[in-house]
Amino acid sequence: VDNIYFQKVQDFLLIFSSILWEAMPFIVLGAIIAGILEEMVPQSLIARIVPRNRFIAIAVGGLLGLLFPMCECGILPMIRRLLRKGLPLSCCTAYLLAGPIINGVVILSTIYAFSGAENHLAGQFGSWTMTGLRVGLGYLIAVNTSLIVDWQYRKHGVSLLTPQARPSPRDEEAEENAYRRQPLAKRLNNIAETALSDFVDIAAFLILGALLAASVRVFLPPEKIALLSHQHIISTILIMMLLAILLTLCSEADAFVAASFSTLAPAAKLAFLVLGPMMDLKLTMLYTRVFRLRLIVTIFGAILIQTFVYSLVVHYIWQWYQNLPAASTP
């Protein structure tokens, strides 16, 4: 029983189960909202409320998380239904990318995580600075990426999306159904049908992602990677970005893990916090249910480059600021 492989399997199952069951309620919520959207919200309504100007639509999409707080797993099924109902792709990606960072729960947990423990050391960000930068960079990256997605969409059209996510041609019958009074039983049945099929679809890919993440985790405990990262700032940021992808944490919990790397350069923690909610092993599996490969590569490329560049800029500004005579006393 003390066999090392047996122990690894045990660790693997523990991490797999905890990633899966932690995300499960949010997937269910997302699937049910997707069912309700599909049944009750007519396309014409979406067309009416989306701002005409695409820049405004993207800018608003990035802030939707404040109104509809959802974590990254729950957003996916919703996004797919909204795309079918004709919400512009760029508006969806803005919500998808920024939503897991810019929502009340995550903002509060970030403030809380960085207000405790060893985060009053010299050279570290205070909790408000860290949270503010996380939200700010998250929004900036989401909006810029969505602009790129918008440009790509103009060029390539719906071929960027999987068939299940393509806007369906205006369906008169569904339009009527959404407005018409219907027997409750029928509505519930339709909602249940969509919700169940979305749930099974997304849950299956969540399980794939959790399997992947758990196998990586068993061989790469976070502390081991953190030891590697006390190097030059560029490699530190890159390693923390890699860690964000491999660890596959929920955006509500990642701040606590980042805060536990107490002496790490704060800009590297920031990169970890900004990248994780937008891109990790589990999310990659889920994205394949909405986006085709070309779009996934575009989005990931845009996110990775921006996260790296912005974090590096923040690092140098922070160093410059600390070396100012007035601010040098901690």
Added chain:
Amino acid sequence: MAHDHSHHHPEELQNYLVQQIFLVGISGAFGAVGVSLYLQGGLWFLAPAFHLWVLLGAMAILVMAVLRGIGIWLQAGQLQKSRDQHDHAHHHDHGHDHHHHDHDHAHEPTTAITTAGGPAMGLNVISAPPVPASAHHHDHAAGCCDHQHGHDHNHGVEGDAHDHGNGWLPIKCVLLLLPVALFFLNLPNGAFSASYSTVDRKAVNLGTPPEEKDGEKINYQVGFLELQKAFQNPDKREALEGQTVQLSGRYFGIAEDQFTLVRYKMNCCAADAIPLNAIIKIVPTPGQERLARLDEDKLKGQWVRVTGRVKFIQDGKAFRTAIFVKPTREKPLSSLVETGISEANPFATN
């Protein structure tokens, strides 16, 4: 009760229904496992705040599965009806006549509800729909579907509308069966293994034992979390130093008289757990050094509970906890470093 989708042929409807039955079965099983995990305390790898959410999510999925199960039952009843209408050979009559309307089948859903309670509800539904095994599939394409709201303009997008992402359904079902199977195998059943986290095995100069405080009284309120909170607060450090506390964790040897205890701090789930540790130093009473020996081979990687006095030591910019254990004749080492403790929750709670 017709659904929005139009199904020209009974076979098409049948395929669709079989697919739906699988969806209902697998999500029902998944939901049932979620509820059972909650009830049996099987969610120990999640922070307590999440347990209720898992229960609610699992129940929501169960409710959806039941609703959908009833819906499928009704649709299957229609399949039967449409077959009876076309299949003139099938005149061994059942209770319901062809000219009757939908609501005559009301007895069927009631059975569905009564059989649908337990975890195996998916299986009940699978065995239940009255689909005749040897149905004759005549080609009655046109005009036969008066029971459906088959709007013609809808058929153009039918393939699209039917694709709810149900491709690869068998593989998805297998994936979803994985957590169900783990539940029945009662896995995961153990905390992080000894090899999971890297432990700093450097011997540390801990200096002299702390000044004793509060006599022999053990402060049970203080655990790994309280000690960690005290790190950045000088007043708390001052108050705790010298008190006797009890810590449980996994044993990792450092030197003859030093070892590390490791435990985890969980924020949301086991995947985000952070290792916490304390250095334990054994201080022998002069003349009784033999009593202060630990059998490292026996303890390696084991869960132990240590009783000793707290001292905070500065390690670079940060603080660490040290516990000084003082075995005496009255209190031998085996009572201060206990093995074989039963609770061994890998996640610190205080």
